[in-house]
Amino acid sequence: MDNKIIAEKIIELKNADLTLRDKLVQSGQLSEGYNEQMKELHNENAKILNDIIDAIGYPTIDKVGKEANEAAWLIIQHSIGQPLFMKKCAKLLEMEVSESKADSISLAFLTDRIAVFEGKPQLNGTQFDWDEKGNLNPNLFDDLSKVNERRKSIGLNTLEEQTEIMRRQAINENQSQPKDFEKRKQEIEQWKKNVGWTK
Numbered sequence: 001m002d003n004k005i006i007a008e009k010i011i012e013l014k015n016a017d018l019t020l021r022d023k024l025v026q027s028g029q030l031s032e033g034y035n036e037q038m039k040e041l042h043n044e045n046a047k048i049l050n051d052i053i054d055a056i057g058y059p060t061i062d063k064v065g066k067e068a069n070e071a072a073w074l075i076i077q078h079s080i081g082q083p084l085f086m087k088k089c090a091k092l093l094e095m096e097v098s099e100s101k102a103d104s105i106s107l108a109f110l111t112d113r114i115a116v117f118e119g120k121p122q123l124n125g126t127q128f129d130w131d132e133k134g135n136l137n138p139n140l141f142d143d144l145s146k147v148n149e150r151r152k153s154i155g156l157n158t159l160e161e162q163t164e165i166m167r168r169q170a171i172n173e174n175q176s177q178p179k180d181f182e183k184r185k186q187e188i189e190q191w192k193k194n195v196g197w198t199k
Contacts, residue, residue, distance in 0.1 A: 007067070010059060013071065020038055042081060049079075051087050052072075053089070073106045093110060118198065
């Protein structure tokens with residue numbers, strides 16, 4: 001299979017993901033836990049992309065072009081039920097970034113997401129969630145000034161600016177805080193154990 005066909009396949013997977021997400025936004029279901037249909041799609045996309053990565057390595061721009069490269073990253077970010085796959089991709093992406101073949105912002109988002117699922121502080125403040133007061137805030141991070149330094153070094157805005165953007169986006173997408181914060185928290189912890197993020 002040549003890389004052009006592979007690139008088209010990766011873009012197709014991303015489009016299916018975004019179409020479903022848009023459908024859930026429109027119906028107001030995005031905030032209601034991890035949708036079953038979305039979970040299945042994310043796992044299936046991860047499986048297909050994993051086979052592609054086993055065949056060609058990480059889908060960098062020089063292999064599959066910019067659009068498919070960005071699409072691959074989105075699929076990886078959304079493969080939250082596949083901890084081993086996400087960690088494998090983070091290692092590969094880190095190698096590509098060190099060789100200037102991939103974007104350090106993509107790596108920042110991916111390593112933050114993994115840290116959050118593992119219950120560790122994120123380093124770049126890219127991951128957000130609702131808190132018990134019903135505010136959308138960054139997930140646990142290590143130190144605000146260090147986070148902002150890291151963000152600046154890879155070309156991101158400050159965490160304070162990003163928090164405002166994320167809150168506006170949630171309003172625009174009609175996302176709302178969970179009805180029962182404690183229940184949702186317990187469900188997330190249980191889910192993290194079930195899929196293997198935590199013990």
